[in-house]
Amino acid sequence: MMNILDFYSTAQKRDELKRILEVAAQNHPDGLPDFFFEKDLWVTEILRLLYDENFLGEYAVAFKGGTALSKCWGIIDRFSEDIDLSIHWADLAEVDDESVAWEQSTKSRSQRDKFRSQQSQRLTEWSSQLVEKLNQRFESYNIEGLGAELVVDSHGEEVNIYFPKVAEGEGVYHLEHVLLEFGGRNRGLPTKEHEIKCYMADVEALGALNFPHATVQAYEPSYILWEKLTALHQFSTMDKEPDTYRLARHWYDVDRILQKGMVDFQNTKQAMIDVVEMKKQRWAEKGVDYEAALRGEIKLIPSAERLSGIASDHEAAVDGRMFYIHRQPDSFEKIINRIYLAQGKINKDIMAWARDSFR
Known part of the structure; x- marks a missing residue:
């Protein structure tokens, strides 16, 4: 069987690849466009290198975000083009006693700032080494234009993977490269092992080709939620107005997670406690009281004025073909109405947890 990536080797082969991508677009049941299939080839191949060829090293690294929701659980029907990875903070810091290190790094604002600065330096060094290893590995592919690059001033949090495109993307919503996003202040545990494959592998007409596949460590669903x-x-709730570009997807994702029953909410109490404490200590934001969640006062819907801008972003995403052609999303109004109802139920359940803890 011929490896699909071998079609990048010559101009003639790339013409063949273009036709293969068109066949995939014509035959996949979800109505996915050719440019998405091509990018997914590289998303899957990069994940294979990171996990199966152990480019991540010995650190615990959780695969999460929209791409994990789509490739590991099939929860969302939108194009998630980046690879969101969380390195377990204690591994990156190379501490001997995680609980002692946590207490030390969170006991004051100055200690939190010091920890953030140190982790930023560590992550920059780690990501730089990863880029070097990836580029060395890419040389063996013999594909002109394939390469990794650390994003300047990203503090090691962003790495771009460029590949010679055969299919042309559409609109401002589609990145023309694969973006790796790393976090060094969060958890990389707990995780669950998942086997993932390319979407093109579902097209029967292409059964004679060999596609990338990977075994990843995906973030535990209750923590994702x-x-x-x-x-x-x-x-x-934040005082500062958030940038609404690419923001509406978060409400869509939450709605899908809840609608699909990805996780039993009654089993998420420990994840709630852990995530709230992590957000409070590592991602403090003016106006945001993360502990409101612990009191059954979580707010999932912003003011009408703020919501209007987010709704416009949702429409822009639909117009930009960010959702599967045959699985278009509901209107943003319907999504928000469901989340509003979910907010009431979530807060009610949390208050019941609080009452039970005092019995």
Whole structure:
């Protein structure tokens, strides 16, 4: 079987690849465009290098975000083009006693600032070494234009992977490269192992080709849920107006997680406690009280004025073909109405947890 990535080797082969991508677009049941299939090839291949070829090293690193929701659980029907990875903070800091290190790094604002600065330096060094290793590995592919680059001034948090595109993307919503986003102040645990594959592998007409596949460590679902819920709480209550570009997806994702029953909410109490404490200590934001969640006062819907801008972003995402052609999302109004109802139920359940703890 011929490896799909071998079609990048010559101009003639790239023409063949273009036709293969068109066949995939014509035959995939979800109506995915050719440029998405091409990018997904590289998303999956990069994940294979990171996990299967152990480019991440010995650190615990959790695969999360929208790409994990789509590739590991099939929860969302939108194009998530980046690879969101969280390095376990204690591994990156190379501490001997995690609990002691946590207490030391969170006991005062000055200690929190010191920790943040040190982790930023560590992450920059680690990401720089990763870029070097990736580029050395890419040389063996013999594909002109394939390379990794650390984003300047990203403090090690962003790495771009460039590849010679055969299919042309559409609109401002589609990045023309693969973006790796790393976090060094959060958890990289707990995780669950998942087998992932390329979307093109589902097209029967392409069964004679070999596609990338990977075994990843995905963030535990209850932690994904609470990171998403606390993100909505942050965007809804922060004093500073959030940048609404690419923001509406967070409400869509939460709605899908809850609608699909990705996790039993009654089993998420510990994740709630852990995520709230992490957000409070490492991502403090003016106007945001993360501990409101622990009191059954989480707010998932912002003011009408703020919500209007987010709704416009949702429409822009739809117009930009960020959702699967045959699985278009509900209107933003319907999504918000469901989340409003979910907010009441979530807060009611949390208050019941609090009452039970005092019995």
